[in-house]
Amino acid sequence: MWVRTSSLGRNLALACALAGCGDSEVLSGAPPDEDVPVADRARPITVAPDVITAIDAPEAPDATPAIDALEAPDVITAIDAPAPPDAPAPPDVPAPPDVPAPPDVPAPPDAAPSPDVIAAPDVTAPCPVGQTLTVDNDIAGSGYREESANWASWATDACRTTYRYLSRTVGDGSRRGRAIWQPTFRATGFYRVTTSYRQSTNRTDNADYYLEDDRGTRRHVDVNQQMGSGCTRVDLGLAWCRVGGACRVVLIGDDGQSDSADETTFRLERCDGSVAVSPCAGIAARPAYELCGETATTCSGVFTDGSGCAAFCAAAGMVCTARFGAGPGCMREAGAIACNASNGHLSDWCECARR
Numbered sequence: 200m201w202v203r204t205s206s207l208g209r210n211l212a213l214a215c216a217l218a219g220c221g222d223s224e225v226l227s228g229a230p231p232d233e234d235v236p237v238a239d240r241a242r243p244i245t246v247a248p249d250v251i252t253a254i255d256a257p258e259a260p261d262a263t264p265a266i267d268a269l270e271a272p273d274v275i276t277a278i279d280a281p282a283p284p285d286a287p288a289p290p291d292v293p294a295p296p297d298v299p300a301p302p303d304v305p306a307p308p309d310a311a312p313s314p315d316v317i318a319a320p321d322v323t324a325p326c327p328v329g330q331t332l333t334v335d336n337d338i339a340g341s342g343y344r345e346e347s348a349n350w351a352s353w354a355t356d357a358c359r360t361t362y363r364y365l366s367r368t369v370g371d372g373s374r375r376g377r378a379i380w381q382p383t384f385r386a387t388g389f390y391r392v393t394t395s396y397r398q399s400t401n402r403t404d405n406a407d408y409y410l411e412d413d414r415g416t417r418r419h420v421d422v423n424q425q426m427g428s429g430c431t432r433v434d435l436g437l438a439w440c441r442v443g444g445a446c447r448v449v450l451i452g453d454d455g456q457s458d459s460a461d462e463t464t465f466r467l468e469r470c471d472g473s474v475a476v477s478p479c480a481g482i483a484a485r486p487a488y489e490l491c492g493e494t495a496t497t498c499s500g501v502f503t504d505g506s507g508c509a510a511f512c513a514a515a516g517m518v519c520t521a522r523f524g525a526g527p528g529c530m531r532e533a534g535a536i537a538c539n540a541s542n543g544h545l546s547d548w549c550e551c552a553r554r
C-alpha cells in the first residue's frame with residue numbers, strides 16, 4: 200500500500216505549527232539566515248578557506264617491481280695462470296658481465312568476454328583501495344552541479360564549508376530542483392557512497408536520493424533530513440563504477456519542501472574491472488520501479504505505478520515468489536499478499552526469482 204508511516208519529522212512539523220515555531224522562511228520574511236533556527240543565529244559563522252583538493256591522493260600501492268631483476272652471475276674468479284712466486288700482486292678480477300636485460304614478458308591473451316560482461320579498462324593497475332573521491336559544492340571541478348536556480352548556500356553545521364538548500368527566496372520559489380554528484384573515476388570497482396546534509400527542522404522529511412551505477416542499477420534511498428544532528432552523513436550503499444562511466448548520486452527535490460545537499464564521497468572498497476550486469480537491471484531501468492535488493496538470481500523491490508508484481512518481476516525475466524504491502528522508499532510492510540492479487544494498491548513489495 201502507499202502508506203506513509205507517521206514520522207518524527209511530521210510530528211515535529213505539527214508541533215511547530217501549533218507552537219508557532221514553523222518555517223522561518225514563511226514567518227520571518229526570509230531574512231538572510233532564513234535557514235537557521237533562532238538559537239543558531241547568534242553563532243558566528245566561519246567559512247573555512249577553500250583549500251581542499253577535489254580528490255584525495257590515493258594510497259600509494261606497494262612498490263612491486265614488475266619483473267624481478269635477474270641475479271647477477273657469480274663473479275668470475277678464475278685465474279688462468281698461477282702467479283710467479285715473485286709476483287705477489289693479485290690477479291685482476293674480471294668485472295662481471297652486464298646483467299642482461301630481462302626479456303619482455305608477453306601479455307597474456309585477453310580472455311574472451313562472455314556476452315553479459317562489461318569490458319572495462321584499467322584492470323591490471325594496482326588497486327588504490329581506500330581512494331576517496333570527494334564531490335562538493337565548495338570544490339570547483341569536483342563534479343557537483345545543480346539543475347535549477349532554486350538553491351542557496353549557508354554555512355552553519357555544514358559538512359564541508361557550506362551546504363546548499365532549496366530556498367523559496369531564490370529562483371522560481373518552488374523549492375524544487377536536482378543536485379548531482381558525479382566524480383571522475385580513475386579506477387574501476389566497487390565504491391562505498393556516502394552523502395551528507397545539514398539536519399534542520401526546516402528541511403524536507405522526504406529527500407529522494409538515487410544512486411546510479413555503471414551496472415545499470417538505480418538505488419533509491421529516502422532520507423528524513425529533519426532527523427540527525429548538525430552535519431549528518433548517510434550511507435547510500437555500494438556502487439560499481441568504471442573509468443569513463445557515469446556513476447552518480449542524484450538528489451531530487453520534488454515536494455516543495457527544502458532538500459539540503461552537501462559533500463558526497465565515493466570510497467573505493469575493491470577493484471573489479473569485469474562485472475556481470477545486474478540481473479535486476481531491467482527493474483532498475485524503470486523509473487516507477489524501486490530496486491531494493493538483489494542477488495545473482497533474485498531481485499526485490501517496490502512498484503509505484505500499480506502494475507503489480509508479475510509485471511515487476513517480468514522486467515528482470517523473473518517470476519514473483521512473494522508479495523507484501525510497501526510504500527515508496529523500500530519500506531516493506533508485514534503481511535503477505537498473493538503474488539497475483541488485484542488489490543488496487545499503487546505500490547507493493549515484490550520478491551522475484553528466476554523461472
Ligand SMILES: [Ca+2]
Pocket residue numbers: 335336337357358359360361362363461462
Ligand atoms: Ca559543501
Ligand SMILES: [Ca+2]
Pocket residue numbers: 403405406407451452453454
Ligand atoms: Ca521528496
